[in-house]
Amino acid sequence: MLMNAKILQIRGRGTLTLPARTRERYRLQDGDPLTFVDLDGVMLLAPRVGLVPKLAAEVEAATTRAGLTAEDLVSEVREQRKPRRR
Numbered sequence: 739m740l741m742n743a744k745i746l747q748i749r750g751r752g753t754l755t756l757p758a759r760t761r762e763r764y765r766l767q768d769g770d771p772l773t774f775v776d777l778d779g780v781m782l783l784a785p786r787v788g789l790v791p792k793l794a795a796e797v798e799a800a801t802t803r804a805g806l807t808a809e810d811l812v813s814e815v816r817e818q819r820k821p822r823r824r
Contacts, residue, residue: 746754756766764785766772775782801811 744757744760746756748754760766766785771786773782773784773786775784801807
């Protein structure tokens with residue numbers, strides 16, 4: 739893991755500016771939420787990725803790779819929900 743330390747300066751009202759390269763690397767945009775963790779003297783700042791959007795992106799990528807459409811998925815869910823005959 740490559741550690742890359744940056745010195746940041748806190749401005750008025752607690753504003754912190756992240757370097758452009760960092761924002762680009764993590765695809766951060768204006769208004770994106772970040773998670774701040776205080777580790778008893780060490781501060782950690784990490785992009786906050788919502789679980790639902792992340793899962794949706796993963797499902798979309800998997801269906802695209804498999805050549806499936808949303809209609810294919812809905813059809814399969816309906817099929818799975820049908821009562822099974824014994």
